[in-house]
Amino acid sequence: MIASGIIAQLRIGRPQPLAGAPFPSAYRRQPVNGSVAVQELGLAGDQVGNPRVHGGPEKAVYAYPLSGYATWATEFPAIAERFVAGAMGENLVIDGLDESMLCLGDVVRCGTATLQIAQIREPCSTFAIAIGTKAVVKAMARSGRCGWYFRVLEPGAVAAGDRHDVIDRPNPAWPISRFTPIAAGKSGRVEELAELALLPGLSGYWRAKLAQRLALQHLSGQRGLP
Numbered sequence: 087m088i089a090s091g092i093i094a095q096l097r098i099g100r101p102q103p104l105a106g107a108p109f110p111s112a113y114r115r116q117p118v119n120g121s122v123a124v125q126e127l128g129l130a131g132d133q134v135g136n137p138r139v140h141g142g143p144e145k146a147v148y149a150y151p152l153s154g155y156a157t158w159a160t161e162f163p164a165i166a167e168r169f170v171a172g173a174m175g176e177n178l179v180i181d182g183l184d185e186s187m188l189c190l191g192d193v194v195r196c197g198t199a200t201l202q203i204a205q206i207r208e209p210c211s212t213f214a215i216a217i218g219t220k221a222v223v224k225a226m227a228r229s230g231r232c233g234w235y236f237r238v239l240e241p242g243a244v245a246a247g248d249r250h251d252v253i254d255r256p257n258p259a260w261p262i263s264r265f266t267p268i269a270a271g272k273s274g275r276v277e278e279l280a281e282l283a284l285l286p287g288l289s290g291y292w293r294a295k296l297a298q299r300l301a302l303q304h305l306s307g308q309r310g311l312p
Contacts, residue, residue, distance in 0.1 A: 087251055087252070087253075088192075088251075088252040088253065088254075088255050089183060089187050089188065089192075089251075089252040090182065090183075090249060090250065090251045090252070091180045091181055091182035091183035091249070091250040091251075092180070092181045092182055092247065092248075092249060092250060093178050093179070093180060093181075093196060093197075093244065093245070093246055093247065093248045093249070093250055094152050094171065094179045094180065094181040094246065095117045095171050095172070095178070095179035095246050096117065096118055096122060096129070096177065096178060096179075096244060096245060096246045097115035097116060097117050097118065097172055097176060097177055097178075097179070098115055098116065098118055098122065098129050098130075098131045098132035098177065099112035099113065099114055099115035099116060099132060099133065099175075100112055100131075100132075100133045101133055101134070101135035102114065104135075104212070104215060104216065105215070106215040107135075107211075107212055107215050109135055109136055110135045111135040111136070111212055111216075112132070112133050112134055112135050112175075113135075113175040113212055113213075113216050114172075114175075114216070115132070115172060115175055115176070115177065116172075117171075117172070117246070118131075118246075119245075119246065120245060121197070121243045121244065121245040122243060122244060122245065123241070123242075123243050124146075124147065124196070124197070124199040124201070124238055124241055124242055124243060124244050125146075125238065125241050126143055126146065126238050126241065127141060127142070127143065127146055127238075128141065128146040128147050128177065128238075129147060129177055129244075132177060136212075139210070143237055143238070144204040144205060144235065144237050144289040144290065144291065145204070145205070145235045146201075146235070146236055146237055146238050147177045147178060147201060147235070147236040147238070148174075148175070148176045148177050148178070148207060148233060148234075148235055148236075149176060149177065149178040149179075149180050149233055149234055149235075149236065149250075150174045150176035150178070150179060150180065150207075150233035151180050151181075151183060151184040151185065151233065152171060152179050152180060152181045153181075153184050154184060154185075154231045154233075155169045155170060155171065155173065156169075157229075157231060158173075158222075158225075158231065161225060161229075162219070162221070162222070162225075165217070165218060165219065168217055168218065173216070173217065174207075174213070174233060175212075175213070175216065176233060178196070178244075178250070180250050182250075183250060185206075185230055185231065185232065185233075185234070185261070185262035185263045185266065186261055186262070186263040187261070188203060188234060188252065188261065188262055189203070189255055189257050189258060189259075189260050189261050189262065190203055190205075190257050190260045190261075190262060190265055190285060190287060190288050191203060191255070191256045191257040191260070191285065191286050191287025191288060192252045192254070192255055192256075192257075192287075193239065193252070193253050193254035193255075193256075193287075194236070194250055194251065194252055194253065195249070195250075195251045195253050196242075196244045196248055196249070196250055196251075197242055197243050197244035197245060197248040198242030198243050198244075199238065199240060199241060199242030199243065199244055200238075200239040200240035200242070200253075201236035201237065201238055201239060202236060202237050202239050202287055203234045203235070203236060203262070203287065204235050204236060204237040204287065204288065204289040205234070205235050205288065205289040205291065205292050206230075206232045206233070206234060206235070206262060206265065206266060206269060207226075207232045207233045207234070207235060208227075208232070208269070209222065209223040209224075209226040209227055209232070210223070211223075213226070227266075227270045228270070230262070230263050230266030230267065230270075232262075232266060234262055235289075237289075256286045256287055257285055257286065257287065257288075260282075260285065265282070268282070268296075269292070271299075274296075274299065276300065276303055276304075279296050279297075279299055279300040279303065280300055282296045283296045283297040283300055
């Protein structure tokens, strides 16, 4: 086994009013017991409030590492009690793995479903509203404690207590923790951007975004030629 964790909790939600948000949100997902079907667009019964930016085949299931919460609580001691499982609006709470241990494109067996890490989570205004401070948006971008989104390769069923086993790793040089500063625009050599723009398993959204950054770097370099 390449890497293995446990699904500590499985959570689903439906849009409901969220104080301060302009539209209903499913952010406050609740833990469920028993087995839940995993389909192309995510867990059965789970919904999103704003499908323009949330959900879809490459954001079908959102996972967050249980270990990440302790660091959030340390960084924001005044609201430490808010950083508990589910605080990120995740579907899967994963024990035993984090962003430094998982790679973009990893193929993961969860229950009877096969999933693939397609992209990272980008912090948004709903995240800030749910936690209660805008400071967490920059903190997530800075730290890379973002969790990961799955696409569904093979539908199946998953339950709390199931394993989260990485069964294939096409991009061992690209742990999520290496990608996050590049995604935030804080780093990224031309060679890295070129590789990422073609990286197997990375979402089309990010491949296009990084290809655009690469083109801009090339254009900037050409303009700087004597």
